[in-house]
Amino acid sequence: MNKLPKRIYTYFAALLFVVTFLVIFPFFLICIWVPGWKRYGRKINQYWAKTYFSLIFLPVQVEIKAKLKKNKPHIFLANHFSYLDVAMMGFVPGDVLFVGKASIRKVPLFGYYFKKLHIAVDRSRIKSRAETMRRAGEAIDRGSGIVLFPEGGIYTQDPPRMVPFKNGAFRLAMEKQIPVVPVTLAYNHLILPDDGLLMLHRRPAKMVLHEVLEPKDFESEEALRDKCFEVIQLQLLEDNPNL
Secondary structure (H helix, E strand, O other), rough: OOOHHHHHHHHHHHHHHHHHHHHHHHHHOOOOOOOHHHHHHHHHHHHHHHHHHHOOOOOOOEEOOOOOOOOOOOOOEEEOOOHHHHHHHHOOOOEEEEEEEEHHOOOOOOOHHHHHHOEEEEEOOHHHHHHHHHHHHHHHHOOOOOEEEEOOOOOOOOOOHHHOOHHHHHHHHHHHHHOEEEEEEHHHHHOOOOOOOOOOOOOOEEEEEEEOOOOHOOOOOOHHHHHHHHHHHHHHHHHHOOO
16 A cells, blocks of 8 residues: 555544444443443443454454463453554453553543443552552452553564563462463554554454463463563564564
């Protein structure tokens, strides 16, 4: 694609995002307001993600190596290079809460939906980070999984190489003895680069759900963190050999 078709495609994808969200927003509201229905709201979230990527003609190859235990919560941890990552993690199976930036809450309508169904964190405040881990722990106790980006944001200047992971998710996994699923988002940094242009490049996407890491198999949260980092990074380098 040259620049004009890319820009048209980007506007098309942005318009469809807004339109599809507005169409399903009333259903989110029902699930938020009816006691005990938030789980269904998150299920709608998953259908929305799959429908959206189909509508913008962006195929997503999901490779599942993990043997996920039914009705058991997992912590899904992915690399974070692109604003597309959050939407694509909607392909993660099961009932999961996303952990995202507190700034999301300021976005009209979308912020309300995210705040009520997921978890927003202000990473600049230690108290907020601690509250986030507490809420994530409570979600796990209720049987829900967690989706989190352990780099803490889009920080790398050299994708597909990640920056070091933060410890919070791994500490939670060790404390609760919850399985960790490393997730590689292989090409999102090429589809929607974090270069300030917000230009969408249409090409197939790929998500790999790696084999489960059981906390009991690791002597410390640092060992679990390092293994998770290694698994994701090796897949990124394998899928992007020329970068």
